[in-house]
Amino acid sequence: MSLDREEVIKIAKLANLRLTDEEIDKYSGDLNAILGYVEQLQELDTTGVEPMIGAINHNKELREDKAVDSGLQAKMLANAPDSEGTAIKVPQMS
């Protein structure tokens, strides 16, 4: 399996990346190398093996439902490029 240029352009667009022609060539090579490596792994027969998503397979430690104020609102708002009142200001969305 390999990715063609068109697919790389589409992925870049979905990821909000603007790439130059040279970069598209470079990333096409990089991505195909990664896919080639994964393809090797796929030669293994994993029939009947449960997919492992993480190192621990249980989730016993959930959070109790208690509301706590972070106290960080003003600091975080100051990090926003622009704001109006306590709202974050962004270019107009249709």
Add this chain to the structure above:
Amino acid sequence: MATETKQEYNITIGLEVHAQLKTKSKLFCSCSTEFGKEPNANTCPVCMGYPGVLPVLNKQAVAYAITAGLALGCKIDLNSRFDRKQYFYPDLPKGYQISQFDNPICNHGKLSIGNKEVRILRIHMEEDAGKLVHAGAERLHGSDHSLVDLNRASTPLIEIVSEPDINSAEEAVTYVKELRKVLLYTEVCDGNMQEGSLRCDVNISLNKTGQPLGTRAEIKNVNSFRSISRAIEYEYKRQSQILDEGGKIVQETRLFEEGTGKTHSMRSKEEAHDYRYFPEPDLLPVTIEQKQVDDARQGLPELPQQKKTRYIEEFQVNEDTATTITDDLETAHFFEKVLSKGAKANKAANWIIGPIAAYLNENKKSLNETKLSAELLAEMLVLIEKGTISDNIAKNDIINELLENGSPVAKLIEDKGLAQITDTGAIEAIVQEVIDTNPKQVEQFKSGNDKIKGFFVGQVMKKTQGKAPPSLVNQLLGKLLK
């Protein structure tokens, strides 16, 4: 109504209902879920999507999802998982929404909507997005920026996805109403559609009988019962027109506009359909013990349809009455309490859906905003039953007093002298007096005009201010007019 127009096409509808879970804190952080705070008051680095933070799953949200699933007849998956759904939009600070994709917590349920059962495909947990406010709504097109409020970002939702088993606007509305009732009865969601606690996406396709299902359009932003109905009607017209002209329906997402009642294509999001889901690496799989599911099943309350059936069977109230009372949990609780205080079921039901409902409608109040307690209503109904007061007196002089002031019933009757006259002799004297002072009418009665009897009843009631038991008056008139 779509179903009332000439239907050349069959309409097939599937609904995705997003219900906000009634937790105190958000799905993956401890920020409050309180509605109506100033923008970004309920935020922290986790729900703001800061780098290096980790989500921690809210225990209560999982419990609510299980309860909702069981109430809707779903199978609970003891091992479900969260995934990332990736797209860019300013109301989504992380650049992805944490949702459940191919391994949701609940599968394969059902919900009865009267004569039909709608299958539920799945229920999954996910976090909500924030809110975009377009600066100055009146100058929407003139404004050059939007404002982002992330108070709602990461509040817990369940998305309830139905199979395409719905075939009219009416059925769709009934389905959402029934669903909302179940969520309110199980207390997992407050059902407040104005505040966005319950929102709907509607998938609609048309086909002709015998043909395969048509291409569907997904209508977003359908957030009231009226909108559901209008959006479906509009889509029926739009799609049937395209098909009539030999055109093809494009599979797309469309936005419903409340103002115009129309739907329009959301071209800007077309590309975003490729969400590139993958397992959320920041969260462990959701593992649930069978015991938790069993306990939740044990703890399920009586559901709306079970309650309705019980009212019909146990209390012999008719189906419409049972439906009206069970439509609202508060009313159902009130009704049951009135019965437990000794009132008769049918009387209590008729009072609740009759004079009391009329008062609530007129004053735009709910029961708990009045002073009427179940005890007071029961006391009044028992007094009617005993013949101490008449139905009419209760309607005209007592019930509003109870609703507005919660006055003690016995004192009210005494102070206003509302009790029926039980002294037969006293009433007989009044009847005789009425007969004696109206010889002309007596003449008419004797010459065969039976209807004139009503005149005498009226005169007696006038003299007794409605406090003579009508049956006794009739009986005495029959005797004395001979």
